[in-house]
Amino acid sequence: MSNFVDECGLNVRGGDGGAGCVAFRREAHVNRGGPDGGDGGDGGDIWLVADHNTASLLSFRDYPHRRAESGRHGEGKRRHGANGDSLEVPVPVGTIVRDQGGEILADLSSSGTKWLAAKGGEGGKGNARFLANNRRAPSFAEQGESGEEQWLRLELKLLADVALVGFPNVGKSTLISRISAARPKIADYPFTTLVPNLGVVKVREDFEMVVADIPGLIEGASEGKGLGHQFLRHVERARVLVVLLDLASYEGTSPDEQLKTLLTELETYKPELLKRPRLLLASKHDVGIADVPDSCMPISSMTGYGLEGAVVEMERLVRQERSQLTVANTEEVIHRPTPKGIRVEKSGNNLFTVYGRSAERAVALNDLTNMEALQFIQISLEKLGVSKALKRAGIKEGDTVKIGQLEFEFHEDGNFNF
Incomplete structure (x- = not known):
């Protein structure tokens, strides 16, 4: 079998964010110490880096999966979890990155060029972050965000004089x-x-x-x-x-x-x-x-x-x-734009799925049986305009709404039945 490989598939996944911690200050002579749960650490990113020492895509033929490290969970006393280490994956200079549909995402044509292939998840907020005038002892925290995952097609076009x-x-x-x-x-x-x-x-x-x-x-x-x-x-x-x-x-x-x-x-x-x-x-x-x-x-x-x-x-x-070439920036970093806002898709007769990082983060709490947590989700979704977006999409009383892993019923008064 040849050691030269110029086409391959690559599965990349960023590290998951660590979960926020629910904790309260417990100390002698400190009455009502309050919440002091720390935040989770961010998951590591995955970068593809054009490396002149890498000659082919051989390393991905038998091992096509690359994973970044996840963030650590938060702890009490407002101790934040450590961020996960990012992973730099060397690819040959001249590698073209495509999505599964064949669209070009990046062209790594100069040594040192980096492209963000999978972003790590954001760490969850600890319960100390949810302290408010009307919420003096929040007993919920935010889960860590899952890292991005996708399949890519790598294609090598050799660079030669x-x-x-x-x-x-x-x-x-x-x-x-x-x-x-x-x-x-x-x-x-x-x-x-x-x-x-x-x-x-x-x-x-x-x-x-x-x-x-x-x-x-x-x-x-x-x-x-x-x-x-x-x-x-x-x-x-x-x-x-x-x-x-x-x-x-x-x-x-x-x-x-x-x-x-x-x-x-x-x-x-x-x-x-x-x-x-x-x-x-x-x-x-x-x-x-x-x-x-x-x-x-x-x-x-x-x-x-x-x-x-x-x-x-x-x-x-x-x-x-x-002599006719201009000197390229060998440390070029290519970032992918992050989609903003929310989007609603209808599937089937009565299922409406809400997409958008802000909406998915709003429902990613650790305890969805906690009444305080459910009230917080309701307020957050209203601020994001989720109810208005659902109504524009044609939702009706009793239809099912799905955001991330959470499903609930929609009511005309704008309240969600979790």
């Missing part, structure tokens, strides 16, 4: 093994390379470039034939395209026909690829029987003929492209 493009068995792997320390599998049959190989070419002390050996393309690759979409994806972000043509005549086609087919496939997949700087190399010059096309450099990876000149030309094109 140069992409080697050509038909199967044209000599791409042999070339990258000669000009870099990469050691891909090399054999005398098509599709020897099934995953991209990266090699670092050190031209001189102050300059090196990353070269990607892209698995062989065939006619129809832009339509997905021969895993074409999977392979072409890795060409998208290369600064320079090196197109290898087979002088030994790939399946009886001339170098000119090979070039025409390859450029057609690139243009069909993504037209802007043809605007990239391009270097044409005529491979297998030592055994070739075809004429070298115009504007094409002949090389032989077996004998080394022409390789030095090809590397120098790659360097020139890469330097030219790098």
Whole structure:
């Protein structure tokens, strides 16, 4: 099984918030000490971090779940629970994050970029927080909020200075093994390379470039034939395209026909690829029987003929492209917007579900048999405008309302029957 994985699923869940504490001050010579329950700690967040030391998504193939630490519960004497530790998950630079519907959520294209994948739950308030003039000894506290959880699709688009493009068995792997320390599998049959190989070419002390050996393309690759979409994806972000043509005549086609087919496939997949700087190399010059096309450099990876000149030309094109790039902020942090307000959805004949963090937090108390707690929920929901929103949605007397884990009956007078 290959150690290179460029697509996978990932399940992330932030840590749960700790529960608030119900406690009262009990001390000698202190009469009616009052509530002193501490707050729960916040749950840890999960961040995806673009890391240049991570080469593929292999670590998620067999272990696709990531969990952050939950917050500790509050204690008496107003001792607040500790926050849970956040978890930073390294992913390769060039990782695209999608939701289950395929929508792009984040593009981690520069080293150090962080994206908030799952936010930890907020810690619950202790009963000391509910002290009021008309509530001198609150005997309820708030539960910790559950951490966010979601499934994500991760997709890797390799970031390379140069992409080697050509038909199967044209000599791409042999070339990258000669000009870099990469050691891909090399054999005398098509599709020897099934995953991209990266090699670092050190031209001189102050300059090196990353070269990607892209698995062989065939006619129809832009339509997905021969895993074409999977392979072409890795060409998208290369600064320079090196197109290898087979002088030994790939399946009886001339170098000119090979070039025409390859450029057609690139243009069909993504037209802007043809605007990239391009270097044409005529491979297998030592055994070739075809004429070298115009504007094409002949090389032989077996004998080394022409390789030095090809590397120098790659360097020139890469330097030219790098000089046009602005320096990216490598510490960029991407936050997801948090939806605000409340939303009501009707399902079935008489069930109305209220969504919204503020409403769900309002009913997340530890003891729903406590009359004080129920009165507090009633007041909080009225302040949030839940009754008005339910009426706008068409609710009627006796219909069921669901907020978070709490279900109750609705009454026309605005009171909820918990």
